[in-house]
Amino acid sequence: MRSEDLLIEVASAFPPMEMPPEAELPFHASGCFQCEWLKEALESRRGKPVDGDLIRLLHQELSCLSAKAWRWVAPHYISYCLTPEADYNQMEAEYLVYNLGPEDKFKADVLNRFSLFDSRQIRCFISFMEYLANHEYWSDYFPEDIRKATDFLDAIERSRESPPPSAS
Numbered sequence: 324m325r326s327e328d329l330l331i332e333v334a335s336a337f338p339p340m341e342m343p344p345e346a347e348l349p350f351h352a353s354g355c356f357q358c359e360w361l362k363e364a365l366e367s368r369r370g371k372p373v374d375g376d377l378i379r380l381l382h383q384e385l386s387c388l389s390a391k392a393w394r395w396v397a398p399h400y401i402s403y404c405l406t407p408e409a410d411y412n413q414m415e416a417e418y419l420v421y422n423l424g425p426e427d428k429f430k431a432d433v434l435n436r437f438s439l440f441d442s443r444q445i446r447c448f449i450s451f452m453e454y455l456a457n458h459e460y461w462s463d464y465f466p467e468d469i470r471k472a473t474d475f476l477d478a479i480e481r482s483r484e485s486p487p488p489s490a491s
């Protein structure tokens with residue numbers, strides 16, 4: 324998977340979307356400090372381009388983004404991870420992979436956050452894992468985590484496929 328191909332795949336799978344309303348940004352109900360912090364930080368950037376600064380801001384708090392917020396930010400996040408800036412910073416891609424390969428006790432939460440992605444959008448994440456699996460640095464850094472995330476995403480994609488038509 325080449326970064327050029329992945330960028331095209333992401334651009335065609337994700338229609339442009341505005342940042343969701345403030346109340347629909349956080350994943351957790353009230354009382355989560357990180358959700359409150361993230362909500363305010365995102366709100367202060369409403370209407371501005373989703374750039375590297377914004378991705379860096381939220382990369383450690385991905386578990387506090389709602390399904391709507393994930394759907395909004397995902398194409399920007401994946402595209403950002405293909406830039407030289409992200410290659411240099413590294414943390415953003417790393418945290419995304421950790422979020423995509425959750426431990427059993429967190430799987431239901433991640434499935435909830437991924438509930439608005441269609442199968443094509445899930446495949447963009449799978450393609451991103453393929454890209455990392457062939458990346459000079461990442462393939463050596465945490466191949467097991469990339470595999471774990473890929474397996475989890477594969478399972479989500481299979482669950483999205485409609486059941487075969489019944490023979491009649």
Ligand SMILES: [Zn+2]
Nearest residue numbers: 351355358387
């Ligand atoms: Zn939270």
